[in-house]
Amino acid sequence: MEVTIQQVNKRFGTKHVLSDIDVSIASGQCVALVGPSGSGKTTLLRLIAGLERVTSGMIQFGDRDVTVLSPNQRGVTMMFQRSLLFPHLNVEQNIRLGAKQLTPIELESWLHRVGLEGRGKSAVHELSGGEQQRASLARALASQPDFLLLDEPFSSLDVPRRRELRTLIRKLTEEQGVTTLLVTHDREEAMAMADVVYVLEHGRIVDHGTPITLSQTSPFFGEGIQIEETWHPLTAVNLVSRPTKETDERVTITKELIQYGVRFYEVERASGERLVLSSDETIHEKEGYIVRKEG
Numbered sequence: 001m002e003v004t005i006q007q008v009n010k011r012f013g014t015k016h017v018l019s020d021i022d023v024s025i026a027s028g029q030c031v032a033l034v035g036p037s038g039s040g041k042t043t044l045l046r047l048i049a050g051l052e053r054v055t056s057g058m059i060q061f062g063d064r065d066v067t068v069l070s071p072n073q074r075g076v077t078m079m080f081q082r083s084l085l086f087p088h089l090n091v092e093q094n095i096r097l098g099a100k101q102l103t104p105i106e107l108e109s110w111l112h113r114v115g116l117e118g119r120g121k122s123a124v125h126e127l128s129g130g131e132q133q134r135a136s137l138a139r140a141l142a143s144q145p146d147f148l149l150l151d152e153p154f155s156s157l158d159v160p161r162r163r164e165l166r167t168l169i170r171k172l173t174e175e176q177g178v179t180t181l182l183v184t185h186d187r188e189e190a191m192a193m194a195d196v197v198y199v200l201e202h203g204r205i206v207d208h209g210t211p212i213t214l215s216q217t218s219p220f221f222g223e224g225i226q227i228e229e230t231w232h233p234l235t236a237v238n239l240v241s242r243p244t245k246e247t248d249e250r251v252t253i254t255k256e257l258i259q260y261g262v263r264f265y266e267v268e269r270a271s272g273e274r275l276v277l278s279s280d281e282t283i284h285e286k287e288g289y290i291v292r293k294e295g
């Protein structure tokens, strides 16, 4: 489902908190909204979820104008900084809240997908912070949402758990084709997760673009971003290699690394040889390959 935010303004009394906000998220895309504290991220997220009313402007979900609809009527699924699992329900019961019709096999499959196999009967307090967020993710996605709003879902986790969770969120939302908006103050996180990043400062969108473009053009992204050192093994489900004219050999993508917003792929040729290509096509066209994400 495509999401469009058009010319949205928000005032609290005389305080103009958001000015002329335009954001569009293509169906199945992950967009990050990044900005420093006080820039208006939470306010925009609340407007999108229907927890707050716009002063002017329009919010559209697909063909539906949802600007004046209540949160329930909008049907947005949200995931927050801290898991909002119900403590008196076990993991399984929490997941079922979003999807009452789940069969035992489907439920087990969700537990498996988020790495909580066999933990369905565990109490919430028996799970670590990272496990609780993974259970929240299963609850959110089991409800088959069209649109998922992520409000700093990683900020209570340590660095390895953050990376784990964001890889998992990306993988599962891509598999399900869920349109996703991530709100974060963390530039690195935005660059690593999103297809397109919007930068919010003092209530205005001051820049937007793909991570690759922003890493080359935006002063906000140019400096000081930590390089991600780990290579994430990829399920190559949505990735294919596109051979150029010179060769019709197909390759298998085995790993993905994101550095400064540029995606690098380790690929394996039919002969077993491995080589590293980047999402910047010009770099490796000479190798005879173009690697693209298949939509």
Ligand SMILES: Nc1ncnc2c1ncn2[C@@H]1O[C@H](COP(=O)(O)OP(=O)(O)OP(=O)(O)O)[C@@H](O)[C@H]1O
Residues within 6 Å of the ligand: 012, 015, 017, 035, 036, 037, 038, 039, 040, 041, 042, 043, 044, 185
């Ligand atoms: N209900 C409200 N009434 C008055 N001012 C508000 C209200 N909610 C937010 N604001 C103001 O709007 C501005 C943006 O706040 P917001 O919480 O949206 O920023 P943020 O980017 O999410 O910040 P943080 O990352 O610190 O949560 C701030 O100046 C804040 O004081």
